Every structure is written in structure tokens, then in C-alpha cells.
Amino acid sequence: MRRHLPTRHLASITVITCLLAATACGSSEEAALTVAEARALAEGSTATVEGFVTVAPGTFNSATEDQGFALQDATSGIYVSLPDAPDLELDVRVRVTGKLGQVAQQTVLQADADSVTVLGGVGPIEPTDVTTADVGEQVEGLLVRVSGSVTRAVEDDQPYGFKVYIDDGSGETQVFVHIVDGQPVIDTASLAVDQAISVTGLAAQYEATYEVAPRRAGDLVLQ
Known part of the structure; x- marks a missing residue:
């Protein structure tokens, strides 16, 4: 049974840096890191990132119990955990x-809705095609997008969602289907x-299990 793990209390690490020719010392606006750079920081570090929204706020709250979203830049992607949902649509660029x-062994950026700023530009992020065996930490x-054959009957894990298992011959992976407005985001029936x-979905982690989490009905394609 999937169970929500409460967000851990994280120690704050404050980093004060003078960035020559970029941000003046004492500026209230922190210089943005790439998502890959942010993911490499120690737990509890403060980071500012910019990227395009790949998962709308609140899509995964049947299991995460937050109103978070995901974003991605040219280097990597990350889930942003929020207590309240900002007004964001897919593909908009944000800071x-x-x-x-x-959280449950998944790297997240824990923030508040008022720390999210919509920037100029819209740039749809195309999913990266990966084998089912390659759904992992990397x-x-x-x-991402995975293709394969369904290997087991759909597993009912409500109220959190549904589990679908697929394999392209390289190794089985889990597709975790969250529930939005009382219905699974893809047609599991x-x-x-x-x-x-x-x-197509976010490559995510829940404890020791890596999974693909679709975001909307169109993320499932029958072949």
C-alpha cells in the first residue's frame, strides 16, 4: 500500500556569494542555478532555478498531499513541493x-507559492524516450516517455492511485497513475x-521504487 510520508524538517544552509558581473553583493535576488546544479547541492541548501513547467500544480496530490509541480531546463528536471498551488499552466517558464x-527518497525543491515567478517565454518540453529499465535515478x-507491453493486471492503490507495470524487454517499470477530481489521469480501465x-510522464521516485507518473489523458497512447 502506498503511503504518504510527511515532508522532513530540513536544516537551512545560507550561502552568501558575490557574483562578479552578474549579481551585486547584497542583492535580494539570488542568482539562478541550472536544475542539475541545484540537484547536486546538499540537502537543506537554498537554490533558485528557472525552467519550463512539465507537470501542472496539484496533479499528483492524491499521493503527495501537496500542490506541487515539476519544471525542467536543458540540464535536468525537479519536482517543486508547495503547500498551496500557484496559477501555472504547462510549458510556461518560471523562476x-x-x-x-x-521526500520518500525523491529529490525535491521545497518552496512556497509566493516564491514562484512567471517569466517570459513558452517552450514545450519534449519527453525523453527511455527504456523501461532506464527509469531510475539518472x-x-x-x-520521459516509455513504451512496452502491460505485464500485470492494473493494481488498485486507492486513494493514492493505480499501478500499471510495463516492459519493453529491457526490464519492468511501474507507471503510477494519480487521481485528479476523482478519476485516474489516464484510462486504466x-x-x-x-x-x-x-x-509520457514525470520520472519520479517513491521510496525504493522508480516510476513514470503521467499528467493527463493524452499521456497514454495505445499501440
Whole structure:
């Protein structure tokens, strides 16, 4: 049974840096890191990142119990955990400041809605095609696409969601289907063992399990 783990209390690490030719010392606006740089920081570090929204706020709250979203830049992606949902749509470019942490062993940026700023530009992020065996730490936080055959009957894990397992021959992976407005985000009722499907979603982690979490109905394609 999937169980929500409460967000850990994280120690704050304050970093004061003078960035020559970039940000003047004493400026209230922190210089943005790439997402890959932010993910490499120690737990509790404060970071500012910029990227395009790949998961809308609140999509995964049936299991996460927060109103977070995901963003991605050219280097990596990350889930942003928020107590309240900002007004954001997919593909908009945003800037957010928060603290690096771990929730159920997934790297997240813990922030508040008022720390999120919408920037100019809209740039749809195309999913990265990966094998089912490659859904792991190296792609966590990225928007990915996996294709394969359903290997088991759909597993009901409500109220958190549903589990679908697929394999392209390289190794089985889990697709975790969250519930939005009382319904799974993709049509799990139509799935049968041995059916070939393609799923787009966030490469995520829950404890020791890596998974792909679709965001909307169109993320499932029957083949």
C-alpha cells in the first residue's frame, strides 16, 4: 500500500556569494542555478532555478498531499513541493526559490507559492524516450516517455492511485497513475495484460521504487 510520508524538517544552509558581473553583493535576488546544479547541492541548501513547467500544480496530490509541480531546463528536471498551488499552466517558464530536500527518497525543491515567478517565454518540453529499465535515478525529475507491453493486471492503490507495470524487454517499470477530481489521469480501465502502450510522464521516485507518473489523458497512447 502506498503511503504518504510527511515532508522532513530540513536544516537551512545560507550561502552568501558575490557574483562578479552578474549579481551585486547584497542583492535580494539570488542568482539562478541550472536544475542539475541545484540537484547536486546538499540537502537543506537554498537554490533558485528557472525552467519550463512539465507537470501542472496539484496533479499528483492524491499521493503527495501537496500542490506541487515539476519544471525542467536543458540540464535536468525537479519536482517543486508547495503547500498551496500557484496559477501555472504547462510549458510556461518560471523562476522559483526553495530548499533542496528528500521526500520518500525523491529529490525535491521545497518552496512556497509566493516564491514562484512567471517569466517570459513558452517552450514545450519534449519527453525523453527511455527504456523501461532506464527509469531510475539518472532521469529522475525529467519528462520521459516509455513504451512496452502491460505485464500485470492494473493494481488498485486507492486513494493514492493505480499501478500499471510495463516492459519493453529491457526490464519492468511501474507507471503510477494519480487521481485528479476523482478519476485516474489516464484510462486504466481499458488496459489489459500484453497490451502495447506508450506513456509520457514525470520520472519520479517513491521510496525504493522508480516510476513514470503521467499528467493527463493524452499521456497514454495505445499501440
